[in-house]
Amino acid sequence: MAGGSASPRGPDRLDAHARAAIEVSHLRSLSTEAIGRLAVDASRVRVPGGATIHRAGDTAAHLDVVVAGLIRVYVTAPDGRTMTVRYCRPGALIGVVSLFAPRFSLPVTIQSVTDAELLALRPSVVQRAAERDARVARTLLDELSERVLSFIAEIPGSAFATVRQRVARHLIDLASESRRGPELVAAIGQQELADAVGSVREVVVRALRELREAGLVETRREEIVLLDAERLLGEAYPGAR
Numbered sequence: 682m683a684g685g686s687a688s689p690r691g692p693d694r695l696d697a698h699a700r701a702a703i704e705v706s707h708l709r710s711l712s713t714e715a716i717g718r719l720a721v722d723a724s725r726v727r728v729p730g731g732a733t734i735h736r737a738g739d740t741a742a743h744l745d746v747v748v749a750g751l752i753r754v755y756v757t758a759p760d761g762r763t764m765t766v767r768y769c770r771p772g773a774l775i776g777v778v779s780l781f782a783p784r785f786s787l788p789v790t791i792q793s794v795t796d797a798e799l800l801a802l803r804p805s806v807v808q809r810a811a812e813r814d815a816r817v818a819r820t821l822l823d824e825l826s827e828r829v830l831s832f833i834a835e836i837p838g839s840a841f842a843t844v845r846q847r848v849a850r851h852l853i854d855l856a857s858e859s860r861r862g863p864e865l866v867a868a869i870g871q872q873e874l875a876d877a878v879g880s881v882r883e884v885v886v887r888a889l890r891e892l893r894e895a896g897l898v899e900t901r902r903e904e905i906v907l908l909d910a911e912r913l914l915g916e917a918y919p920g921a922r
Contacts, residue, residue, distance in 0.1 A: 695720055699800050702748045705772035707824040715817060721806050726799045730865070731857070734799070735776070735791040742785065742804035743776040750797025751911055753857055754789045765854050766832065768794075768914050775799075777824050780808050794857045794865070795910055842917075845888040847878040849917035852898065856907050865907035874905075892916065 695703070695716075703709060708716060728734055728750070735743060737757065752769035766789060769775055779785050811818040842850070851874065855867035869877070875885040889905070892898045897913045899906040907913055 695800075696725075698748050698798070699725065699746070702746055702771045702800065706746055706774055707820050707827075708746070708774070710820055710823075711816060715810070715814060718810055719802055719807055719817070720800075722803045723806075724801045726801050728793045728797045728799065730793055730795045730797070730863075732793050733790060734793060735787055737787055737790045739787040740785055742779040742808075744780060744802045744804055744807050745775040746800040746802065747771050747773045747775065748798040748800055751794040751914060752791060752797055753794050753853070754791050755854070756789050763854065765850070765857075767828075768853075768918060770911070770914075774824050777821050778828070780804055780811070780821070792857060794853065844878060844880045844884050845891065846917050847880070848874065848885060848888045849892065849897075849913050851877050852905055852907060853910060853913060853917060856905075856910070865910055867905045867907065868903065869905065870903045 703716060708719070711719075725748070726745070730750075734745070734752065747769050749771055752773070752775065753765050754767040754769065754775075755763045755765045757763050775791060779787065807817075807821075811821055852867045852869075855869055856865035871886055871889065872882050874889075875882045878885065889898065889900055892913070893900060895912075895916075897907070897909050897916065899908055
């Protein structure tokens with residue numbers, strides 16, 4: 682994992698934030714004892730905004746619980762263009778497939794959009810628990826099933842999203858790729874944005890005005906500042922986690 686700092690955590694040392702994240706994750710169905718076993722030798726990792734957490738092509742198994750912040754998962758085309766396939770908020774599990782896929786090679790890059798904190802579970806501990814406890818195995822299977830369904834749903838979701846949703850998604854993607862210090866800035870003009878989302882300038886200007894009035898963005902000359910990335914994500918992906 683790149684771009685972060687870690688500190689060891691044992692099963693009885695999960696703080697309130699980590700416990701709160703687990704309570705909204707698929708792990709919430711497990712007993713306190715089972716969660717404690719999964720957390721043996723886990724690490725708390727703090728990642729600055731814009732840092733790469735896992736890179737496409739990585740072969741190491743990993744399982745992270747998002748404790749705080751916003752994470753995006755994206756694929757990269759041969760010409761360098763990127764497409765986000767998932768955004769992760771607190772409670773999201775990242776990397777379950779890496780624990781069980783033979784000859785695993787990560788097909789995506791995972792990057793922090795904002796400053797983030799993760800609980801990195803030790804893969805061998807989780808794999809052993811899944812082998813010994815059917816409830817753990819079922820919990821991880823539920824997570825994998827949800828990922829498959831969400832990726833399938835993303836196809837029509839991207840094709841039929843409103844202009845406002847497409848604008849919000851594109852702004853988050855652009856700002857994630859060109860972070861400027863503490864600010865998330867999408868360096869794009871209104872006409873370029875209209876071209877990128879397949880609309881006309883007048884409609885995009887209206888969508889930007891609505892986002893600005895909601896306190897989500899600030900428009901400047903040839904750039905747009907994201908004032909609240911997590912709320913903007915809610916605009917882009919209603920109900921996403």
